[in-house]
Amino acid sequence: EAQVTQNPRYLITVTGKKLTVTCSQNMNHEYMSWYRQDPGLGLRQIYYSMNVEVTDKGDVPEGYKVSRKEKRNFPLILESPSPNQTSLYFCASSLLRVSDEQYFGPGTRLTVT
């Protein structure tokens, strides 16, 4: 089954404790992206990757890192999480570019206390 998987689905952590949210797709897609959803703000793009070893900032990259060492995986790293990073995070992938249909993962709800 074609899908985007994210782990963990739920995470509660404390300020400053490094964490990684994994994202994997099995559709051989070139483009991958991370978004966060916050009430009243919709979805905002954090980082994206056009292909392996190519990543770039979205609209809200501060406090986040990503890597794309292989096509299927695109982990989101929070080196020192802060309470303002409490949010619902979505990973997505599409065949080649952002204007192609994006397939989203189920989301990761992160709480930073």
Add this chain to the structure above:
Amino acid sequence: DQQVKQNSPSLSVQEGRISILNCDYTNSMFDYFLWYKKYPAEGPTFLISISSIKDKNEDGRFTVFLNKSAKHLSLHIVPSQPGDSAVYFCAASSTLTGTASKLTFGTGTRLQVTL
């Protein structure tokens, strides 16, 4: 600065009637627009898209209209069904510029289709 705006946070429509969801944008470089639907506890799913070279795109019950001069697009759902109850996001991309890989979403409109 919200470049893509959905000014109606919610909309309630009777089953069988038309649902019209609106979206406005401010960036004149946007040339590709998409609508995504989101159910609770799930990721968004793609619904329909339109390029700026068109003013209308249709897919079954869903039609998107684009008015470039007004920087406005709308999604029409006819007839509305209870399963259409979800949050709808419009999104925009500028495919010809250096930001061709970025996607800007609106804040979403929650549609409720009542029996």
